[in-house]
Amino acid sequence: MKIDKNQLLRFTTAGSVDDGKSTLIGRLLYDSKSIFEDQLDAVEKTSKRKGHEKVDLALFTDGLKDEREQGITIDVAYRYFTTPKRKFIIADTPGHIQYTRNMVTGASTANVALILIDARKGVIEQTKRHSYIASLLQISHVIVCINKMDLVDYKEEVFDDIVHQYEDLSSKMMIKDVRYIPISALEGDNVVHRSENMKWYQNAPLLHTLETLHISSDNNMIDARFPVQTVLRPQSEEHRDYRGYAGRIASGIFRIGDAVKVLPSGFTSTIKSMNIQDTQLKEAFSEMSVAITLEDDIDISRGDMLVKINNSPQVTQDITAMLCWFNEESARPRAKYVLRHTTNSQKAIIKEILYKVDVNAIKRVENDKELKMNDISKVKIRTTAPLMVDEYMQNRNTGSFILVDEATNETVAAGMIM
Secondary structure, rough: OOOOOOEEEEEEEEEEOOOOOOHHHHHHHHHOOOOOOOHHHHHHHHHHHHHOOOOOOOOOOOHHHHHHHHHOOOOOEEEEEEEEOOOOEEEOOOOOOOHHHHHHHHHOOOOOEEEEOOOOOOOOOOHHHHHHHHHOOOOOOOEEEEEEEHOOOHHHHHHHHHHHHHHHOOOOOOEEEEEEEOOOOOOOOOOOOOOOOOOOOOOOOHHHHHOOOOHHHHOOOOOOOOEEEOOOOOOOOOOOOEEEEEEEEEEEEOOOOOOOEEEEEOEEEEEEEEEEEEEEEEEOOOOOEEEEEEEEOOOOOOOOOOEEEEEEOOEEEEEEEEEEEOOOOOOOOEEEEEEOOOEEEEEEEEEEEEEEEEEEOOEEEEEOOOOOOOEEEEEEEEEEEEEEEEEOOOOOOOOEEEEEEOOOOEEEEEEEEO
């Protein structure tokens, strides 16, 4: 199977404190020669100053002063690197429970979740929490990196036991594709290069797995959704009568001649043309930013959505969603927030908190209805005007939203529509 070398793969890391997330990313960057010389010099000097015998690979990602001093990850650290086979964006997310919101932020756009497990400890509470969040966010691929194999003498039976533990855990969640790799991030075993210490492991090392992972089918190519971002009216001699609708295709495929419906109005028309700048297209698909013109002159504005006539999202003011609360202040009962969904913004209230989730025990908490920072809960929300939504399981782009505090303009929560 041929992989497009320009295809971008986003992955997030998750694991308990000191499981080696930042070290693993540092090893990936270091061994794949994706680090600039000045960065390497700076990290080498810092490592020597701290009395380390080797280069402290974790310093490549721990960008905040508090992170470097405490040796932990607090904020989401994004890193970009490329190999001859693929481009990557890494989101290094915190392991602490008090930074659950940061993990949700980093994982929200990921194709792959790397979940690190300490080979000496096996599956622990943090493993359950991070796996639940990966499942909740519908991350299609999970790679379980069983790290620190050098500290258990690279024993195959230790690896097999943890694989069985995780298989038991993942069977209770909605995770489509799980792979297991025994590694030592510190020593470099099975990260970029195959390990000579674990010849019993016959599959590919981590980087090769990431380079060859098939992610094209993860995008929803069935449900055509085009949220309109802006209306283009050039008013030039060349384009005197041009009226185009610009935006990014959230999912599906649009072709010239397709019969489409405008939501929420319900008016119908046919696609006349599609273009990216001066390039005319016959078809456009998910993640492409395009301008579309229609055969009919219809009143369309930002926040409207073009869909296929026989395949529409739900148009509703009442949504049920799983909500992760980001803000330090608890949710205010019946308070008004701005709900931002695709290109649409509407005022909204949280009508009801149905239950909260104990992400460590993976169980419902029915009697606690206060939404505090890092809480995940199932809620009912009502908006002042209709939204065009799909279930998050079906469509990550049209099934997700954020809540913004009107007064402070802070993002207070992220939601996944059910």
